Amino acid sequence: MRLIPVILCGGAGSRLWPVSREAHPKPFIRLADGQSLLQKAFLRGARLPGVEEILTITNRELFFKMADEFREVNDTGVTTSFILEPFGRNTAAAVAAAGLRLAQTYGEEVALLVLAADHLISDQDAFECAVDQALGLAQSGRLVTFGIQPDAPETGYGYIEADGNTVLRFVEKPSLDKAQEYVDSGRFLWNSGMFCFTVGGLLAQMGLHCPEILAATQVCLDKSRVAEGQGFKQVELDSDSFKQVPENSIDYALMEKSQQVSVVPCVMGWSDIGSWNAISNLAEADANGNRVLGDTILQDVKGCYIQSDGRVVGVVGVEDLVIIDTPDALLVANKDATQDVKKIYAQLKAKGHEAYKLHRTVHRPWGTYTVLGEGNGFKLKRIEVKPGACLSLQMHHHRSEHWIVVSGMAKVVNGDDELFVNTNESTYIPAGHKHRLENPGILDLVMIEVQSGAYLGEDDIVRFDDIYGRA
Structure with a gap:
């Protein structure tokens, strides 16, 4: 069975401001090893056995930057194809466009592996084993989601209650007490937002549960511009007809309604890198619990994450802070409040301040x-x-x-x-x-x-x- 990884690259990553901006979203953030989250997602898919093409769905304003990112790491000869959105209509429209486009190109037997551009998976072998299991389920017509075995009560993720590969129910992001209850029960998994299904299985179930999205996306594709060259394919979605596609997530529009959903439980070092706390956990702590990237001088500092881009940062007499310094913006936050960084981003956007959108x-x-x-x-x-x-x-x-x-x-x-x-x-x-x-x-x-x-x-x-x- 032909397998095509589909990378969804949308959103602003507002909780990772000031490094993440609207024109430089979270997937482009570079980690300590020099690779971006987007490049890691590309390599994750490209290294799967038999993969010859990776399809990426993103905003057309990010296309050239994304093509440069892929060119840096694509030493495998994998074909890069793109569906370019004029604006976001959430993940259901994106997945529908991928399914319809690949049905036109390869037929309905091809399998899609839907990946987020901003996740981190540290165990590639475990990831490949999970994908292999998902492909087996997808061949029988199942829509497969990947559930992460939780190791802590996390309130920032949705949950899946499961019995083996059988999905019992999807659950919204819970309170801390409810999340602890889920973890203690052993029946719940984090919803990773990754999926696997055949084109035929996907389109059949979308036709049943969200036919308006499927039909409107088909109309849009019929009016869209297609370009192909050596080693790349590109579809630029028609703006006027894309506005008519109902806006919904693939979770709400399809996965939570279908009776054909299975889950693969996983332990593969997964993180959605959704806050500065998650970024800080990737760095090694010193004797005082500080994690530091860049040129810093510390005096009587404990439990802090400090990242500096070019300037010397001096920190004195503080604990449990996140300090992110960029050439044009500085963030100082308590570690317990990093989820609220998105509120700073929202205020900047409401004021029309360039710092929400562009770096220097x-x-x-x-x-x-x-x-x-x-x-x-x-x-x-x-x-x-x-x-x-x-x-x-x-x-x-x-x-x-x-x-x-x-x-x-x-x-x-x-x-x-x-x-x-x-x-x-x-x-x-x-x-x-x-x-x-x-x-x-x-x-x-x-x-x-x-x-x-x-x-x-x-x-x-x-x-x-x-x-x-x-x-």
């Missing part, structure tokens, strides 16, 4: 830019363009730009002129001029951009032509 370094299809400083009427950026990449042909109404090349060579369109700008040279782009920046070389192009004008927002951009489809 922002990834684009062509490379990155970093905001170095800004003030009244000016902004400084460091721009890095990958070899062979180019920005869109664009224009700004309210700002002019000076470009100074630090290393490499730039090919510049400035109004009606086309010119090459070498290291230590510069050019000036007046407001209202159509312009484009390209790196024609084989090394990274690094330049400093000085913006000046009455309005310097990122939305002051009109694109006329773009090789990445953003015009």
Whole structure:
């Protein structure tokens, strides 16, 4: 049986702010070994026996960043395919799109293994054994979920009451007392949010229990744009028809209604990395119970998790805190309150503060830019363009730009002129001029951009032509 892992990469990861942002969500967070949670999910699927393709469902704004992440670790030759959403409609729509797309491509006998992009599994062998057991159940038409054997009363997870592979009921996130009761009974498992089923089994049960979602997703797919190339496939969902897909989770829409659901109990070192406490548990503690990543100086500190990105952090006379320092935002929280970090994120979003959405370094299809400083009427950026990449042909109404090349060579369109700008040279782009920046070389192009004008927002951009489809 052909097996295709399907990675769901959505959500903001608001409980892991300030490292996680809307444009840099939790799956892109890098752990101490240098790999992101997304890369670990990709490798988890790619290393399963017989896997030749991995399908990822994500927001189209994250596509190019995600493709770069996969390229870093994909040394197995696995084909990467994508379904790109214009906005989220929850997991039922995503799973339906995957099932319908794979039915078109391979038929209804193919098996899907639905994985989250932001989970951590430390025991690959146990994971493979669980998948093998799930495939056996899926072949008989069952919808299979993976239940994690609980080792503590956890209030942040849903639970499954089970008898062997038989699901008795799904339970919402409980109170602490109820969670302890579940753990003591030995009958309950954590609901991991991972699933396995054949395309035929999935579509048949969705047709019974959530036909509106299935039908609307099929209409959307019929109107969507498909692109294929060497080693990749891509479906960009039609925005207007995707709005018509009812919004629901696969748990509520299908798994909790179907009579064909089985569970595979697992012990495989699973964590959903849902808070800074979960992240801190991945680091080794010192003699005072502190876990530290980055350049820190501690004095009379106990039981803290401290993470610093670039700056020295001094901590004196505190206990049981989480301190996360990034170039543009600082989080200080009591360890017992890390689930409430999402409330800080929500307040920033409600105020329209950029810190909920962007880091100072922002990834684009062509490379990155970093905001170095800004003030009244000016902004400084460091721009890095990958070899062979180019920005869109664009224009700004309210700002002019000076470009100074630090290393490499730039090919510049400035109004009606086309010119090459070498290291230590510069050019000036007046407001209202159509312009484009390209790196024609084989090394990274690094330049400093000085913006000046009455309005310097990122939305002051009109694109006329773009090789990445953003015009």
